[in-house]
Amino acid sequence: MKIAIIGAGNMGGAVTTGIASVLPEVKMTVSNPSEGKLKKLSEKFPWIATTTSNTEAADGASVIILAVKPWILPGVVDELHDIMQRDMPAVVSMAGGIGLDDLEDMMGSECRPALFCVIPNTAALTGESMTFMTHRRGSAKQVADVTKLFDACGKVSLVEERMVNAGMVTASCGIAFAMRYMRAMEQGAVELGLRPGEARKAVIQTIKGAAALLEATGAHPEDAIDAVTTAGGLTIRGLNAMESGGFSASVVAGMRAAMPKKK
Ligand SMILES: NC(=O)c1ccc[n+]([C@@H]2O[C@H](COP(=O)([O-])OP(=O)(O)OC[C@H]3O[C@@H](n4cnc5c(N)ncnc54)[C@H](OP(=O)(O)O)[C@@H]3O)[C@@H](O)[C@H]2O)c1
Structure with a gap:
């Protein structure tokens, strides 16, 4: 070729x-x-x-x-x-x-x-x-x-052509969205006491691990969350605080905003 x-x-x-x-x-x-x-x-x-x-x-x-x-x-x-x-x-x-x-x-x-x-x-x-x-x-x-x-x-x-823009927002813009989440994780980790290099290593490995888990098990993200969320525990406190700050709604709104307008 x-x-x-x-x-x-x-x-x-x-x-x-x-x-x-x-x-x-x-x-x-x-x-x-x-x-x-x-x-x-x-x-x-x-x-x-x-x-x-x-x-x-x-x-x-x-x-x-x-x-x-x-x-x-x-x-x-x-x-x-x-x-x-x-x-x-x-x-x-x-x-x-x-x-x-x-x-x-x-x-x-x-x-x-x-x-x-x-x-x-x-x-x-x-x-x-x-x-x-x-x-x-x-x-x-x-x-x-x-x-x-x-x-x-x-x-x-x-895919059919009508799905290309949704794919572009999810996967191409999605790289930037994922990077912004990772940057926020690093900021949090440093505030909690990790050195920047340790924070970077931990965030990269954690995101790789999360992606590998979903790929290997085929689980829905919410099932994987359930597996680490003890009733009355620390993880659910963190998740609820993120959601009260509008985490999931912000991600969906950002994706909607990135979608090209119909001509
Ligand atoms: N970035 C993404 O995540 C992404 C994802 C999917 C699709 N895309 C699409 O990919 C395309 C390229 O984006 P990019 O981010 O790679 O842009 P880019 O980094 O600016 O690269 C564009 C390249 O085209 C060269 N160029 C300019 N005029 C040219 C000409 N007449 N003939 C041949 N080459 C010419 C530029 O040369 P110079 O070295 O002289 O500047 C530059 O190296 C865009 O249409 C974008 O929508 C981007």
């Missing part, structure tokens, strides 16, 4: 790292206007080709991953239009809030490659992304190829 990654920023860099770490056999060319990010990637993965030319990267690729900001996307699609029309690759947009119809409009009426909207998160860098994916006109092989690439970055859910 020969692929192109257009844009080597946070997401382009993370997805390149995820794919190169697990699938070194994939022939990959990464393009970016400035050379610093490309240099870092090729130092880490010397077998990857890099270029400042998007057309050079995309030429002959069966999958083109567009990892640029949403407002840059129309210009890049325009630049790659002839290659897409000629080669009919799987065109994968990672731009948040850009749907299949938006992509179709950018392509123009005569250019009809298979279109994918794929929303990974920054944990692709460590092979732990949660990626939501939807497509139009993808052949079985193209869907299998794109799934394989993002499987290398973590877990993939193929």
Whole structure:
């Protein structure tokens, strides 16, 4: 498989790292206007080709991953239009809030490659992304190829397009939401007397443990909470104080606020 990654920023860099770490056999060319990010990637993965030319990267690729900001996307699609029309690759947009119809409009009426909207998160860098994916006109092989690439970055859910934004809020914005919770835990731990380094280690390991427990047991979070909540004990006092501060309601309100508005 020969692929192109257009844009080597946070997401382009993370997805390149995820794919190169697990699938070194994939022939990959990464393009970016400035050379610093490309240099870092090729130092880490010397077998990857890099270029400042998007057309050079995309030429002959069966999958083109567009990892640029949403407002840059129309210009890049325009630049790659002839290659897409000629080669009919799987065109994968990672731009948040850009749907299949938006992509179709950018392509123009005569250019009809298979279109994918794929929303990974920054944990692709460590092979732990949660990626939501939807497509139009993808052949079985193209869907299998794109799934394989993002499987290398973590877990993939193929969903109907109407679910992509909910997935993006849960998993991509969700990384920031989880980080904010972890930051609050660290603040609390230091106030209670742990040194910052100990607090950091304890919070990371506790969150990893909580996620691993749910994954291994398939339990509902509330059942896992029950298992550590003694009647009249300390944990329930802590949980009730958090809820009286609006913890669960704030999380749900934050997720609702992050959802893109209907066009
Ligand atoms: N961050 C997330 O958690 C996340 C999650 C899911 C999806 N996304 C989506 O991923 C996309 C990229 O976001 P990001 O966070 O990776 O942004 P970013 O860090 O700013 O990276 C964008 C990259 O695109 C490069 N670029 C600019 N113009 C270009 C052009 N004409 N051709 C090729 N490359 C160009 C930039 O180059 P320079 O080095 O010159 O700046 C930069 O390296 C966005 O559409 C975003 O919605 C992000």
